[in-house]
Amino acid sequence: DTANKVILCRAAIAWRANAPLSIELLEVDPPKACEVRIKILSSGICGTDLHILEGRNKVPLPAVLGHEGAGIIESVGEGVTSVKPGDKVLMLPLPECRECCFCLHPKGNVCVKEDVLSPTGLMLDGTSRFTCKAQKIHHLFGTSTFTEYTVVHEIAVVKIDDASPMNKVCIISCEVPTGFGAVFNTAKVTPGSTCVVFGLGGIGSAIVMACKASGACRIIGVDINEKKFPRARALGVTDFLNPRNLKKPVQQVVVEMTGFGADFAFEAIGLIDTMVAALESCRRSYGVCVIMGVAPNREQLSFDPQLINSGRTLKGGFLGEYKSRDCIPKLVTDYLQKKINIDPLITHTFHFERINNAFEKLGKGKIIRCVLLF
Incomplete structure (x- = not known):
């Protein structure tokens, strides 16, 4: 029922640095061509997110932060072929277009379409899919996972095994690799x-x-x-x-x-x-x-x-030199097959509404890695 419609949901917005996140109602546009819209189920909180809030690392604000996300595809834009509605997926802060010189090189993984080195806070077409209080809100690294719904380009999302525990595998988007x-x-x-x-x-x-x-x-x-x-x-x-x-x-x-x-x-x-x-x-x-x-x-x-x-x-x-779309699903499979164990890396879980409490504890060194549950 939500396909091709704007979704109104809750999101934690960073309006400025050195201030708490503000949970607001966010308008999330439908995905455009080669994009997908995702219902977030869990998100890790990374030290990079904390550094942005502290003003150490600059990104365009206001923005929806977060780049370790696990969720379910809600709808897809024209031309999307690798995932479909209902698929369990991980969002990737480092995309893999599989066409540029870096993706085609055997050792390359920093895709030319990344938005990490010099963040624009925008989708690949130079626009945003987020609006709050009649103001356009920036994305983070093409992911933005501190929201109940997000829009991601197809090259920054991968389907994972249906048996994946979604309250844990989000950290395989960044921390683990x-x-x-x-x-x-x-x-x-x-x-x-x-x-x-x-x-x-x-x-x-x-x-x-x-x-x-x-x-x-x-x-x-x-x-x-x-x-x-x-x-x-x-x-x-x-x-x-x-x-x-x-x-x-x-x-x-x-x-x-x-x-x-x-x-x-x-x-x-x-x-x-x-x-x-x-x-x-x-x-x-x-x-x-x-x-x-x-x-x-x-x-x-x-x-x-x-x-x-x-x-x-x-x-x-x-991202540990892993080619994101090629390698991240394999890490999930290795976890499910008990070849690697990521469980000890998660020390705390918080409901999404307590995101500021989680950041406070992370800043004081009381948390190693927290997963937000939606």
């Missing part, structure tokens, strides 16, 4: 190696689990919030460092602990200082440092070039 892919695809952690993980939040926790699965014999966790340590130990961290309690720079302590430095270092915080510290924690000759954290806008990374000249490798990658 970002963390797991950093280890399996970008760093290629080897058995018996030593790893150091800067930041034990959502992405860092996924990195820890993947390092353990890869056979790392020692995993050093770095965080200023020691309340995260017991849970991180259960995931696989063997040693902990709180930089605030050290008399030396944390990277120097890591080098002293390990002899020459870690084989693999991961930065999952998004601060310039911790990025440099992670690189300096690597051993020379063959150490690998992977940056997954998103730095505040306009900041520049600066370090001694000898760190690279002596053989260290500095790498990064969106």
Whole structure:
């Protein structure tokens, strides 16, 4: 009954930075050609969303934030062939058009149609599908999952197994592939190696689990919030460092602990200082440092070039270098077949109406990863 009609639903709108989200009635237009409209069932809250609200990372506002979403297709626009009404789907912050040079390259996954590097907050045709109080509202990364209904381009959505638990699989849109892919695809952690993980939040926790699965014999966790340590130990961290309690720079302590430095270092915080510290924690000759954290806008990374000249490798990658539409459904299947376990990554669930409570707790470090239920 709702196909081809505007849907009026509730959404959490970020009108400006450094202010709570406001739950409003949102008008969601029908999907245009090659677009789909989705009824959201669950959404993860990512640290990137928090950084936007804090003003660290700039996106066009007002906007409906959120980029980890699971839902059901409500209707489709002209030309859509990969999904149909009633399908269970995940929304993807990184699309895969399967036509551009990056999608066609065997290792490429940052599609030319992405809206992450320089966000416009608009659909591919340059317009919005959201209206509130007679004002057009921006999208986020082509997804926008903090709403009961959203519109997404077909290249940013994938059908998943009907048996998927929709209260959990939403984190496979971002947290899981970002963390797991950093280890399996970008760093290629080897058995018996030593790893150091800067930041034990959502992405860092996924990195820890993947390092353990890869056979790392020692995993050093770095965080200023020691309340995260017991849970991180259960995931696989063997040693902990709180930089605030050290008399030396944390990277120097890591080098002293390990002899020459870690084989693999991961930065999952998004601060310039911790990025440099992670690189300096690597051993020379063959150490690998992977940056997954998103730095505040306009900041520049600066370090001694000898760190690279002596053989260290500095790498990064969106969504763990997974091709989103090709690989995300396989991760869901692996979870259903118990080849991977994502359950420990979800520490809290909140009803959608309590979204501001969830962000408050996330900002205070009381939550690792929260899933909103609609």
